[in-house]
Amino acid sequence: MSGTTADSATTICPDGCTSTDSDGYDYSGYPEPCNKNEVQKFNRILQPCIYSLLFILGLVGNGLVLGTYIHHKRWKAMTDMYLLNLAIADILFLITLPFLAASSQSGWGFGKPMCVIMQILYKMNVYSSFLFLMCVSVDRYFVIVRATVAHRLRSKRVRYSRFVSLIVWIVSLFLSLQQLIYAQVEIHHGTICSVSYQDSINIWIKVVTPILQMVLGFFLPLFVMIFCYSVIVKTLLEARNFEKHKAIKVILAVVLIFIIFQAPYNILNIINIMDTMRGSGLHCSDSKVRDIALQVTSCLAYTRCCLNPILYVFVGVKFRNNLLKLLSHLGFIKKKQRTASTTRPMSVLNTDTSSTLAL
Numbered sequence: 001m002s003g004t005t006a007d008s009a010t011t012i013c014p015d016g017c018t019s020t021d022s023d024g025y026d027y028s029g030y031p032e033p034c035n036k037n038e039v040q041k042f043n044r045i046l047q048p049c050i051y052s053l054l055f056i057l058g059l060v061g062n063g064l065v066l067g068t069y070i071h072h073k074r075w076k077a078m079t080d081m082y083l084l085n086l087a088i089a090d091i092l093f094l095i096t097l098p099f100l101a102a103s104s105q106s107g108w109g110f111g112k113p114m115c116v117i118m119q120i121l122y123k124m125n126v127y128s129s130f131l132f133l134m135c136v137s138v139d140r141y142f143v144i145v146r147a148t149v150a151h152r153l154r155s156k157r158v159r160y161s162r163f164v165s166l167i168v169w170i171v172s173l174f175l176s177l178q179q180l181i182y183a184q185v186e187i188h189h190g191t192i193c194s195v196s197y198q199d200s201i202n203i204w205i206k207v208v209t210p211i212l213q214m215v216l217g218f219f220l221p222l223f224v225m226i227f228c229y230s231v232i233v234k235t236l237l238e239a240r241n242f243e244k245h246k247a248i249k250v251i252l253a254v255v256l257i258f259i260i261f262q263a264p265y266n267i268l269n270i271i272n273i274m275d276t277m278r279g280s281g282l283h284c285s286d287s288k289v290r291d292i293a294l295q296v297t298s299c300l301a302y303t304r305c306c307l308n309p310i311l312y313v314f315v316g317v318k319f320r321n322n323l324l325k326l327l328s329h330l331g332f333i334k335k336k337q338r339t340a341s342t343t344r345p346m347s348v349l350n351t352d353t354s355s356t357l358a359l
């Protein structure tokens with residue numbers, strides 16, 4: 001996370017830009033800094049618009065999730081606990097977006113302590129969000145595919161979910177130690193809040209840390225989700241249930257949106273890691289394209305915070321009913337009589353251990 005721009009590292013002109021100082025010395029053998037004014041202008045337009053929209057939509061969606069869970073105290077299943085923590089993680093992440101939007105206009109002006117806090121909140125909640133999505137898929141796997149085991153452990157599931165949630169937050173904090181140690185406020189194409197390594201830091205620390213973050217924070221959740229949902233789809237296809245096709249569509253949407261929205265940003269990060277390992281600089285024009293691509297793909301990845309409430313919660317019949325009751329209690333809507341859609345029999349997918357999802 002950089003405060004204003006995608007100024008990752010100082011980029012040079014490897015072709016060798018010719019310049020002569022006033023003292024008559026020829027500096028043509030030295031590379032010149034890459035001017036990224038157009039990248040900054042692009043970010044000054046993109047970030048405030050996208051971040052403000054995501055902040056409002058994400059805060060409303062996740063706020064409704066949080067309010068509904070608190071009002072109805074729906075913590076009777078493992079998935080409920082994971083979805084509650086997922087909403088908290090998304091909200092904490094969304095808090096960082098106004099700071100990013102503001103710093104894109106005038107640079108980072110909130111000081112180093114706030115820089116460190118924002119860096120930690122940013123990374124910690126990105127990873128915790130991925131890991132909680134993984135936990136949801138694992139819980140769905142046991143409820144649908146291993147229903148006997150899930151029922152036998154029914155009385156202990158909430159206790160287990162609290163322990164797993166604590167582990168997820170600890171792992172996310174561990175993955176964010178890089179931000180805690182190396183977050184700095186620097187003067188680089190303006191004042192920015194970024195993670196900056198000292199020159200004395202071993203190159204492998206710069207490489208291994210991002211790789212570890214990538215593996216535990218993206219690839220592990222992705223592979224677990226693909227495995228669990230693949231087995232779930234196979235089980236649903238074999239079940240005789242009128243809602244199975246709807247459930248399969250939701251599952252495919254969950255996986256595809258996770259990949260489509262998150263993969264481009266992570267692919268670019270992998271390319272940056274490879275460039276760091278090679279120790280090679282980018283041509284100025286290539287660096288500008290890379291910076292803009294990082295900004296666009298990061299905005300795409302952040303959109304997932306707005307989609308989580310829709311895909312993982314609002315598809316649930318029980319949750320929709322609880323949400324309507326909450327809005328009615330607050331006076332936003334009038335009470336309506338129960339319809340057939342709210343009283344229809346629950347399918348095998350909506351068991352007592354699946355109190356909010358239609359999965």
